[in-house]
Amino acid sequence: MNSLIIDGLEKSYGDLHVLRGMSFHVNPGEIYGFVGSNGAGKTTTMRIALGVLSSDAGEVRIGDTPMNDTLRRTVGYMPEERGLYPKSEVRKQLIYFARLHGVAPARAVSNADSLLERLGLTERAGDKVDTLSLGNQQRVQLAAALIHDPEVLVLDEPFSGLDPLAVGVMSKVLKEYADRGTPVVFSSHQLDLVERLCDRVGIIRDGRMLVEGTVGELRARGPRAFVVRVDSADSSWAGSISGVTSTEVDTHGATVVRLDDNAPADVDQRILHAAMSAGTLRSFAPLQIPLTELYQEAVQS
Template sequence: MSSLAFDALTKSYGTVQALRGLTFEVRAGEIFGFVGSNGAGKSTAMRIALGVLAADSGTVSWDGRPVDHAVRRRIGYMPEERGLYPRMKVGEQLVYLARLHGLDPAAARTSMERWTDVLGVAARRDDEVLKLSLGNQQRVQLAAALVHRPDILVLDEPFSGLDPVAVDVMSGVLREQAAAGVPVIFSSHQLELVERLSDRVGIVRAGSMVAVGGIDELRTTGSRRWVVDGPPPDRWLAHVPTVRHVGDASSDGRTVVEAAPGAPADVDQDVLRAALAAGAVREFAVQRPTLTELYRHVVTSDATAQAGDRA
């Protein structure tokens, strides 16, 4: 199936290098979370895909062919800086945008009605955009990205400013689009939401992709850690010399332990037996980093490595 591929993109603004050989792909039917700090290059990469900016080198391709004007007409784009006409009515504006993408009048109106219903702004079709709350403007902006029945979705900070109900609605729409085979790429600083929604995640720093993969893949680290909710570690940890206490999981006293280098493969069973021998164990589970923790680790490690290279 078709995928949207970003291949070795570079882009500079004067002396500032925004993209440094950025390479990744968004597969058909998947939701790809694109994360990074402000200025990392996310919006630049998206704008190059849309033809708003030109890359200095590298390509963006769809189904193995460079993205051209015809392909861009099939992309649903939601820019970070919202692009609606503030004094135009919601319904008229969505029909107009659908017509620009080639839908006939009847199909454009049907699509407008569908998406304003789904996104909860049907009652505001006859209102000017400027009269809407920021959250409802955000919903209309997503409707504008969807109204022409796109084959690709590129969304820059689509969840910014939304309340929890609107986040759930928009998340459901993105899942529905992916289930229909549409590749969806979205950027967000809300890492818990990215972790919950994405099939794969790419972490970009200073214009380069520093980590990319599925959530479980990215959360799998070289260290082996477990959370033990049970007796205090001073009552049992000494019986497992190949494991060390590395902290508490939370204020409720759950213990986090980590296997030392060279610990046997089944040391987790030794931990559990030792803890049970000392008292009741209410929880015993593998501890993996959240996407937020992983993001901090990857970006910090990469920054430290780059600083070392410059030293």
């Protein structure tokens, strides 16, 4: 397997500059979360990667080879807007998509039946797509992206409209493909899912990559905070420490101590000593800032 490489993409529509040097890569076996607000450039990037749109500059590669029609056949693409035939039966449609990708007839049937079972759709195989719930239509759309055993997966909002059970099924399938070495990139507004599933995350705004890395790396770049549980009347014990910007008591009764970027190197020790002086210390740990907060910090800075 080779990496999917997005290298310096530029795209404009008249005076509207949609992509501005968009660059990132997805390694073999990696799940990459591509996040940003509506209009940030996520879908445009994916459409250029698949050849649906052309770029003004830059290129898309798989390994060292620029994307071409042959390589596109190896990519599984799931668009945000469903690309299914609503009056066609689910199983027949999947077999048809497999044959369009050049899959042999017997293998097309086998792949369709296997995916229907894995995605919990076997009982709906003979139903027309427009009779399915939106969640089941989304499962069929995923099956259509996987039907030809792709070597790269590009998924635009794959979890949109899914119930928790369907989210679990789809997450498991994506992990299975990553485990076999497939580069997987998906966009999503559901940042809790991105945080849970992705090896790395890229946050974009106005067609530019703002920050990327593992969630741990993004946390290291973001604001620092500690969660302290101490038997004390209130959280005022931390307010006078150099580098502390705010304190608050969370729903569990712990004090959240937030720091500024210029906090002293030994600020953690200062907080610890102040907490021990204020009362009986129950726990002391860095705050695991959720991706939602890291995202807000990145796009608003």
